[in-house]
Amino acid sequence: MSRTSRQRLDDVLEAIRKARVADERLRAADASGDLELVETAFDAVLMNLMVIGESVKALPPEVLAREPEVPWRDVMGMRDRVGHHYHRIVPEIVHASVRRDLGPLDAAVRRLLAVPLPGD
Numbered sequence: 643m644s645r646t647s648r649q650r651l652d653d654v655l656e657a658i659r660k661a662r663v664a665d666e667r668l669r670a671a672d673a674s675g676d677l678e679l680v681e682t683a684f685d686a687v688l689m690n691l692m693v694i695g696e697s698v699k700a701l702p703p704e705v706l707a708r709e710p711e712v713p714w715r716d717v718m719g720m721r722d723r724v725g726h727h728y729h730r731i732v733p734e735i736v737h738a739s740v741r742r743d744l745g746p747l748d749a750a751v752r753r754l755l756a757v758p759l760p761g762d
Contacts, residue, residue, distance in 0.1 A: 647705050647759045651751050653697040658744045658751075661690035665740045684733060687740060688724050694747070695721020702760055709750040717747065 645653075668683035698706070698717045706714045720739065724731065 645700070646761050647701055648755065648762060650697040650700055651705075651755050651759075654694050654751050655748065655755075657690040657693040657697070658748050661687050661694070661740055662744060664690065665737060668737075684736075687736060688728075688731070691736070691739075692721050692724050695719070695724075705754060705759060708754060708757070712747060712750045 664683045664686035668680055668687065671677075671679035671683055695718050698714060699721065706712070
């Protein structure tokens with residue numbers, strides 16, 4: 643059975659939360675010199691960015707059109723870069739994206755969840 647738009651948007655919110663937590667843990671691990679935890683936390687950030695992109699890819703265009711200011715293609719593109727071009731990932735860009743872009747995405751998803759969606 644396919645997931646509803648609402649379930650996919652909930653998945654995005656949960657992955658945003660997890661990516662932020664992992665990024666915080668990564669910074670703390672980096673400050674303490676725990677390189678294994680840095681790597682593990684970075685992998686968790688990347689996994690959650692993939693979940694976000696995959697969930698967004700599965701949303702109907704009419705849902706995405708309700709928030710035209712969100713760069714949805716970039717959100718989906720991040721998933722592709724992480725999944726297919728992992729060897730070219732620049733950690734500083736990933737960290738900047740988590741800190742700069744997830745807040746506005748979180749707000750847009752919450753606005754979408756506040757209104758009826760197709761299939762509700």
